Amino acid sequence: MRMLTTETRRRVEAMIHRLSTGESVTLEERIQLKKYSTYIPFVAGKITQALRNREDLEF
Numbered sequence: 001m002r003m004l005t006t007e008t009r010r011r012v013e014a015m016i017h018r019l020s021t022g023e024s025v026t027l028e029e030r031i032q033l034k035k036y037s038t039y040i041p042f043v044a045g046k047i048t049q050a051l052r053n054r055e056d057l058e059f
Contacts, residue, residue, distance in 0.1 A: 002040055016047060019054065020053040
């Protein structure tokens with residue numbers, strides 16, 4: 001399993017938080033999230049959870 005540095009983890013968590021609250025996430029950030037989620041299951045789970053939270057906000 002791959003590890004993230006503290007700085008990278010904080011940056012990823014900030015992107016995921018913005019994604020879950022409906023704030024803007026750039027294409028470059030979305031590409032980075034996709035790359036991290038491919039290799040790190042924890043990130044993939046957080047993204048899935050954030051998208052579910054976002055769906056709840058829209059309804």
